Structures are given as C-alpha cells and as structure tokens.
Amino acid sequence: MRTVFILLGLALTLTLTAQVELQEATLLGNWDDPNLVGSSAYDNTYNEVWGLALGGREYAVIGSTAGTHFLDVTFPNDIRQMAFVAGGTSGPSIIHRDYHHYGCYLYAVADEGVNSTLQIIDISTLPDSVTVVYDSGETLQQSHNIFIDSLQAKLYCLAAFGGEAGGSALRIYDISEPTTPVYLAEYSNFGGLSASHVHDAYIHNGLAYLNCGYNGFAMVDFTDPMAPQTLGIMQDYSFSGYNHSGWPSNDGNYYYLGDENHGYPIKVIDVSDPTDMLDIAVLAAPNADLSQTIPHNQIVACNYLYVSYYYDGLMVYDISDPASPVPAYFYDTSDWVFDNNYRGAWGVYPFLPSGNILVSDMQRGLFVLRGPETECYQQAESVINCGIINNTETPTWVNEIGIFPQPASSALHLRLPQNATTTEAQLRLLNLSGQVMHTFNTTSLNAGSTSLDLPNLPNGMYLLDIQAKEWQMTQKVIVQH
Structure with a gap:
C-alpha cells in the first residue's frame, strides 16, 4: 500500500x-x-x-x-x-x-x-x-x-x-x-x-x-x-x-x-x-x-x-x-x-x-x-442511443410549463398552459452529473396543475427531466428543506 x-x-x-x-x-x-x-x-x-x-x-x-x-x-x-x-x-x-x-x-x-x-x-x-x-x-x-x-x-x-x-x-x-x-x-x-x-x-x-x-x-x-x-x-x-x-x-x-x-x-x-x-x-x-x-x-x-x-x-x-x-x-x-x-x-x-x-x-x-x-x-447518460436526436417539432406550449415552488421541499407542482394537450410522460429527477435520483410513476400531464411528491433528497440543485412521446424538456429544481 x-x-x-x-x-x-x-x-x-x-x-x-x-x-x-x-x-x-x-x-x-x-x-x-x-x-x-x-x-x-x-x-x-x-x-x-x-x-x-x-x-x-x-x-x-x-x-x-x-x-x-x-x-x-x-x-x-x-x-x-x-x-x-x-x-x-x-x-x-x-x-x-x-x-x-x-x-x-x-x-x-x-x-x-x-x-x-x-x-x-x-x-x-x-x-x-x-x-x-x-x-x-x-x-x-x-x-x-x-x-x-x-x-x-x-x-x-x-x-x-x-x-x-x-x-x-x-x-x-x-x-x-x-x-x-x-x-x-x-x-x-x-x-x-x-x-x-x-x-x-x-x-x-x-x-x-x-x-x-x-x-x-x-x-x-x-x-x-x-x-x-x-x-x-x-x-x-x-x-x-x-x-x-x-x-x-x-x-x-x-x-x-x-x-x-x-x-x-x-x-x-x-x-x-x-x-x-x-x-x-x-x-x-x-x-x-x-x-x-x-x-x-x-x-x-x-x-x-x-x-x-x-x-x-x-x-x-x-x-x-x-x-x-x-x-x-x-x-x-x-x-x-x-x-x-x-x-x-x-x-x-x-x-x-x-x-x-x-x-x-x-x-x-x-x-x-x-x-x-x-x-x-x-x-449514465454517456450511453448513446442513436435515436436520441430527432427533428420532431416540440409544441410551443411546452416552453410555457412552469415549475414551482422554487425552492421546493416536499412537493413540486407543474403548471401547464390552457392550450396544452393531454400527454403521458415519464418524469425523473437527476443530479447535476446526470445520475437518476428518483423516477416518478408515469404521469398524465394536463392543462392546469400537476403535483409530484418529492423523495427525501439532500438540499441542492437538481434537474427535472420530462420525457414525452413527442417532446422532451429539462428544468432546474432547487430542493431546500
């Protein structure tokens, strides 16, 4: 040694x-x-x-x-x-x-x-x-x-x-x-x-x-x-x-x-x-x-x-x-x-x-x-899927999705605009190195507010990754107990 x-x-x-x-x-x-x-x-x-x-x-x-x-x-x-x-x-x-x-x-x-x-x-x-x-x-x-x-x-x-x-x-x-x-x-x-x-x-x-x-x-x-x-x-x-x-x-x-x-x-x-x-x-x-x-x-x-x-x-x-x-x-x-x-x-x-x-x-x-x-x-997100990049057009309302409160403690809320279409999506919380910290049950996203119960995570910055069939988005989430 x-x-x-x-x-x-x-x-x-x-x-x-x-x-x-x-x-x-x-x-x-x-x-x-x-x-x-x-x-x-x-x-x-x-x-x-x-x-x-x-x-x-x-x-x-x-x-x-x-x-x-x-x-x-x-x-x-x-x-x-x-x-x-x-x-x-x-x-x-x-x-x-x-x-x-x-x-x-x-x-x-x-x-x-x-x-x-x-x-x-x-x-x-x-x-x-x-x-x-x-x-x-x-x-x-x-x-x-x-x-x-x-x-x-x-x-x-x-x-x-x-x-x-x-x-x-x-x-x-x-x-x-x-x-x-x-x-x-x-x-x-x-x-x-x-x-x-x-x-x-x-x-x-x-x-x-x-x-x-x-x-x-x-x-x-x-x-x-x-x-x-x-x-x-x-x-x-x-x-x-x-x-x-x-x-x-x-x-x-x-x-x-x-x-x-x-x-x-x-x-x-x-x-x-x-x-x-x-x-x-x-x-x-x-x-x-x-x-x-x-x-x-x-x-x-x-x-x-x-x-x-x-x-x-x-x-x-x-x-x-x-x-x-x-x-x-x-x-x-x-x-x-x-x-x-x-x-x-x-x-x-x-x-x-x-x-x-x-x-x-x-x-x-x-x-x-x-x-x-x-x-x-x-x-690890370094595993490559050659279908990861595509030219599917993301609906314009996706950019209007709000995530609150910031910081969050026990629950997180997604607010979709009124023109949003109902979408089945997979939601994950990632740390800043791309490691999956928590996977939520498949969620049906609708116009209005959707609530997610947060797991017990250390304080810090995370990423909420939303994977739908036709689009994907990631937004920062701050957890503070």
Missing part, C-alpha cells in the same frame, strides 16, 4: 495530520502505439481521453499527435483499434486535442496547427467504421478545450481561434443540427472578471463553471446564450494560481477546483451561494512531497471524484461527504521521475456502464482500470 497525507486547513503552510492507506486500482489493460511520435514541447504522444458506449460495446477515444484513435475496450485485456481519424495537423507540433460527444457524433478539436479544424465524426457505425461528416476551419480552427451542454444543444469552445471572430476567450455554437454548427456569440468578460481566455469549463443546462487561468473563476448562467448572467466570480482564494479545471459535486453545492501549478492542491469551493463563494478545504496530495504534485483534470461520477495527476497518476476520492473528500483508490500510470515539467496522466473518463475507468498517459497511452463501484454507471 501507498501512504498519502491528509492536508487540512487553508494556510500557506500545510500541516500533515494523518496517514491514510489507499487501495491500488486493478489494471485491466493498456494500449500504446510505439510508431507514434511525441510532441516537440513535452514529448507527449497522447493527450485527452473520452469514452463511448453504444451497441452493447464500450470504446475509448484517445488523442495523439497523429489524430483520434477509437479503441474497443469491451474486453480490456484485448484492446483493439477499430478506427482512426487523422487530424488536420499532425506530428510533433500537436500537444493537445479534446473531445465531447452529442448523440451519435463526436466533436474533435486541436489546440495547435495552422491546418487544424473542427471535426464532427459520425460514430453510429462503430465497431465497423466512423465517418467524418464535418471537417472545416472556416469558423473554428483551434480550441484548447470544448464542452457540450447536451440539454441546451450548445458547443462551448474555450480559448478558441479561427473564423471571422479571430481569437475568443469563450465561443458558443448552436448544434441543434449536429453536423451544422452555427456560431452564436463570444465572451471574455464575466461580471467584472476580464478573461484573456477560458481554459476549461463545466456546463450543464446553461449553468457554467468557468476556469479562466490566471484571471480566476466565474459562474455564469448561459440559459440565454445571447444574454448571459454572471452569478459570481472568485479571484482571491487559497493557493490561487493558474485556474485550470474542475467539476461540481452532485448536489451543486461544491466545486473541486484545480490550479495547474506545481505544489498547488485541489481546493473544495463552497458555491452554494455564487455571490459569496468560499474555499473550505484542500484535498489530500497523492505524494508526500507536495512540491511534486500537479493536478490536471477532475471528474465527478456518483460518490467519487476522479483526478488525473501528471506524475502521480490516477487518484480517486470518496465524496460521500462532498465537503470532505477522502482518498480511496490510486494507480500510477507513469514511472517518470519528477523533473519540474509536465508528464504522466493527462485525462480520466469514469462514465462507462461497466464502471471501468479510462486514463490517458502522455507517454504510455491508454490505461483501463477497474472502478470502485458499478451500480450507478448503469444510468
């Missing part, structure tokens, strides 16, 4: 208060192509990792200096490359690629290369093949990261370049027609926080958490992307450096914030009141020598926070108490000796139905690890 030290308090000098025995995750498989070259900047052959589940099979998507690799990881001891898409630019100049999917399309970008493009790849024919259905630099040439708000059908491009807009801190596209992205707007000022660029973001149903590098952190409501509302900003916090990335807790009350600086721990930020965000704790370092610790990417799935640390590999924290993460599992993907650089684990993806964890290592490729639990992954 390996020893880590719990770091408590927010003083500049950390106090080592306890030792925790960690469980080493089980390696199920590794994939690496020795014929690929490393980047000239960091000698990293590989970068971001993403996961797909369709047709009863599981796939890893990993970026390299050459392009995008689609790997069948259904049987991790026999990983096979099923498809490959070359990047617009390839070779040692490429450091960073990024991916997100919307329905049966994977969106791919690179952060370097004069010939780089936005690529949209049809993945519906896996495992046989994939098809590039959009490959253009006309409106977007480069982007450091992307994030897709699938509930709003919006593609957010972060630190973007190309097209008439030139360079953008943050740029938004409408992808209601998935293969025809439409530029909407760009922003660089969020309630007084002026960002030279937005490095990364998490956006769900219009609520955005923006990591703005050395300019700080912002929470913004993009429900109307043409008139966003800044909810709060934070520029002064413990161990503030290059505000790199993060992920909210399932209840939306906390945010796990990583600054990409040597020796800077991940912070737990109380964001329950965006106008008064507070840093309340720091996470245990994966290495006894804090100066060697560099967090890169963070993702929350169920009751765990997954973090890829460059030199130290994967660390999984138990967040059953979201304000006090506890180290639970680890796996070193790299044996690099710390050299004040950037090497080792880059990305992590924990949403596959099997519960297996995907980790990309900059020099050693893809690692498939056994995850800590499987129950909640069966409901």
Whole structure:
C-alpha cells in the first residue's frame, strides 16, 4: 500500500495530520502505439481521453499527435483499434486535442496547427467504421478545450481561434443540427472578471463553471446564450494560481477546483451561494512531497471524484461527504521521475456502464482500470442511443410549463398552459452529473396543475427531466428543506 497525507486547513503552510492507506486500482489493460511520435514541447504522444458506449460495446477515444484513435475496450485485456481519424495537423507540433460527444457524433478539436479544424465524426457505425461528416476551419480552427451542454444543444469552445471572430476567450455554437454548427456569440468578460481566455469549463443546462487561468473563476448562467448572467466570480482564494479545471459535486453545492501549478492542491469551493463563494478545504496530495504534485483534470461520477495527476497518476476520492473528500483508490500510470515539467496522466473518463475507468498517459497511452463501484454507471447518460436526436417539432406550449415552488421541499407542482394537450410522460429527477435520483410513476400531464411528491433528497440543485412521446424538456429544481 501507498501512504498519502491528509492536508487540512487553508494556510500557506500545510500541516500533515494523518496517514491514510489507499487501495491500488486493478489494471485491466493498456494500449500504446510505439510508431507514434511525441510532441516537440513535452514529448507527449497522447493527450485527452473520452469514452463511448453504444451497441452493447464500450470504446475509448484517445488523442495523439497523429489524430483520434477509437479503441474497443469491451474486453480490456484485448484492446483493439477499430478506427482512426487523422487530424488536420499532425506530428510533433500537436500537444493537445479534446473531445465531447452529442448523440451519435463526436466533436474533435486541436489546440495547435495552422491546418487544424473542427471535426464532427459520425460514430453510429462503430465497431465497423466512423465517418467524418464535418471537417472545416472556416469558423473554428483551434480550441484548447470544448464542452457540450447536451440539454441546451450548445458547443462551448474555450480559448478558441479561427473564423471571422479571430481569437475568443469563450465561443458558443448552436448544434441543434449536429453536423451544422452555427456560431452564436463570444465572451471574455464575466461580471467584472476580464478573461484573456477560458481554459476549461463545466456546463450543464446553461449553468457554467468557468476556469479562466490566471484571471480566476466565474459562474455564469448561459440559459440565454445571447444574454448571459454572471452569478459570481472568485479571484482571491487559497493557493490561487493558474485556474485550470474542475467539476461540481452532485448536489451543486461544491466545486473541486484545480490550479495547474506545481505544489498547488485541489481546493473544495463552497458555491452554494455564487455571490459569496468560499474555499473550505484542500484535498489530500497523492505524494508526500507536495512540491511534486500537479493536478490536471477532475471528474465527478456518483460518490467519487476522479483526478488525473501528471506524475502521480490516477487518484480517486470518496465524496460521500462532498465537503470532505477522502482518498480511496490510486494507480500510477507513469514511472517518470519528477523533473519540474509536465508528464504522466493527462485525462480520466469514469462514465462507462461497466464502471471501468479510462486514463490517458502522455507517454504510455491508454490505461483501463477497474472502478470502485458499478451500480450507478448503469444510468449514465454517456450511453448513446442513436435515436436520441430527432427533428420532431416540440409544441410551443411546452416552453410555457412552469415549475414551482422554487425552492421546493416536499412537493413540486407543474403548471401547464390552457392550450396544452393531454400527454403521458415519464418524469425523473437527476443530479447535476446526470445520475437518476428518483423516477416518478408515469404521469398524465394536463392543462392546469400537476403535483409530484418529492423523495427525501439532500438540499441542492437538481434537474427535472420530462420525457414525452413527442417532446422532451429539462428544468432546474432547487430542493431546500
């Protein structure tokens, strides 16, 4: 077993208060192509990792200096490359690629290369093949990261370049027609926080958490992307450096914030009141020598926070108490000796139905690890149904549905307008990670008011998902007892 030290308090000098025995995750498989070259900047052959589940099979998507690799990881001891898409630019100049999917399309970008493009790849024919259905630099040439708000059908491009807009801190596209992205707007000022660029973001149903590098952190409501509302900003916090990335807790009350600086721990930020965000704790370092610790990417799935640390590999924290993460599992993907650089684990993806964890290592490729639990992954929204996107016209009265009270305690009421037609619908409450928290009995929605009894849930923000035969909608619900 390996020893880590719990770091408590927010003083500049950390106090080592306890030792925790960690469980080493089980390696199920590794994939690496020795014929690929490393980047000239960091000698990293590989970068971001993403996961797909369709047709009863599981796939890893990993970026390299050459392009995008689609790997069948259904049987991790026999990983096979099923498809490959070359990047617009390839070779040692490429450091960073990024991916997100919307329905049966994977969106791919690179952060370097004069010939780089936005690529949209049809993945519906896996495992046989994939098809590039959009490959253009006309409106977007480069982007450091992307994030897709699938509930709003919006593609957010972060630190973007190309097209008439030139360079953008943050740029938004409408992808209601998935293969025809439409530029909407760009922003660089969020309630007084002026960002030279937005490095990364998490956006769900219009609520955005923006990591703005050395300019700080912002929470913004993009429900109307043409008139966003800044909810709060934070520029002064413990161990503030290059505000790199993060992920909210399932209840939306906390945010796990990583600054990409040597020796800077991940912070737990109380964001329950965006106008008064507070840093309340720091996470245990994966290495006894804090100066060697560099967090890169963070993702929350169920009751765990997954973090890829460059030199130290994967660390999984138990967040059953979201304000006090506890180290639970680890796996070193790299044996690099710390050299004040950037090497080792880059990305992590924990949403596959099997519960297996995907980790990309900059020099050693893809690692498939056994995850800590499987129950909640069966409901992961990352499982792709190629019938999810359709062109059925939503009745205009659907947009007039009201949900009250806000906040709610024991009951929730839906008010439909008088012109609404009677509709059988399935209603679910989801947390902000897409996990189903409660499924209501099939409900007949009629003009007027419909009442729903709420289960006993922790205080926080949830999503009411309404699935009817001809339409679907999702609205935010705040639970406060």
